[in-house]
C-alpha cells in the first residue's frame with residue numbers, strides 16, 4: 001500500500017458500536033500521522049441499516065465494502081430490532097457471504113499487562129490464534145428440517161472449502177511459531193476424516209510447520225489446562241464457534257478482543273468479538289480496547305504496518321498497566337479517558353523515539 005491511500009469502510013452499527021468506533025478511529029488517526037494515508041467511507045449496517053433503508057445490509061453499504069481495502073465493524077443488533085422481520089444479525093451472514101469471508105481469525109493473548117484478568121493462574125504467557133472455517137459446515141448444510149418427531153442438521157464440507165482455510169492457517173503459522181493443531185472429531189465424524197486427509201496434504205506444502213491434530217474434547221480441556229502449547233488452531237465452523245468463545249473466556253476480558261474474517265482476495269473485515277452491549281450503551285463506559293485492537297490487527301494484516309500496530313499494542317499495555325481501565329476490567333475510567341490515554345501514549349512514544357533518534 002506504499003504511496004497509496006487506503007480505503008476503509010466503517011460500519012459503526014448499533015448501541016455501543018458508534019461509541020467504540022469513535023475511539024478506534026481516533027486512535028487510527030493518532031497513529032497514522034504522516035505515516036499512513038487512508039480514507040474513511042462510513043455506512044449504516046445492522047439495526048442502523050434497517051432504520052435507514054429497511055434492510056441490515058443496504059446496497060450502498062455492500063458496494064462500499066466491496067470496493068474497500070478493509071472493513072472495520074463495531075457491533076450490531078439489540079432489543080430494538082428483536083421483532084424485526086429481517087434481523088440485524090442477518091446482515092453479518094450476508095456480508096460474510098458477499099465478501100467470501102471463509103476464514104475467521106481470533107487471537108487469544110494473555111500478555112503480562114492482562115494476566116491478572118484471566119480466571120486461570122498462568123505461569124507462561126498465552127498467545128495463540130484460532131482459524132475457524134466460517135461459511136460452511138453444519139450451520140449451512142442441507143437438509144435442515146424439524147417436525148414433531150425428528151430434526152436433521154447436515155454437516156457437509158468439500159475438499160476445496162477445507163483446503164482454502166487450511167492454507168490460511170499454515171500461512172499464518174509461518175509468521176508465528178510454526179505450529180498448526182487441527183481440531184476435529186475424526187474418531188466419529190466423516191467430515192473430520194476428510195479434514196484430516198486434506199489438511200495433511202496442505203501440511204506437506206509447509207515442511208517448516210509442525211503439524212498435529214487433537215480431538216475437540218481434548219482441545220477444549222487443553223485450552224484451560226495448557227493453553228501455552230498452542231500456536232495456530234485450525235478447525236471447522238461449529239467447533240471453532242465454541243472453542244473461540246472458550247478461548248475468549250480464559251483472557252477474562254471480552255471487551256478487549258479483536259477478530260479478523262478474510263477470504264482469498266478482497267477486503268478483510270475486522271471487528272470486536274462481542275456484541276452491541278445494549279445494557280451499557282449511552283453511559284460512556286464501553287471498553288474501547290476491542291475496537292482499538294481491531295484497528296491494530298487491520299494495520300498489521302491488511303496494510304502490512306506491524307510497526308503502527310505495535311505502537312498501538314504497546315500503548316494499550318501501558319494504559320492498562322497504569323490502571324486507566326473501564327468498569328468491565330474493574331476500573332472507573334470512561335471510554336473517552338481510556339482512548340485519550342492511549343493517544344497520549346502514542347504521542348509520547350513517538351516523541352521519545354524521535355528524540356533518541358536525533359541523539
Ligand code: NAD
Nearest residue numbers: 075076077078255273274275276277278279280286287328
Ligand atoms: P454482548 O457481547 O453485547 O454483551 C455481553 C456482556 O458483555 C454485556 O454485559 C456487555 O455489557 C458486556 N460487554 C460487551 N462488550 C463490552 C465492551 N466493549 N465493554 C464493556 N462491556 C462489554 O452480548 P449480548 O448482550 O448477548 O448481545 C447484545 C446484542 O449484540 C444482541 O442483539 C446480539 O445478537 C448482538 N451480537 C452482535 C455481534 C456482532 O455484532 N458481531 C456479536 C454477538 C452478539
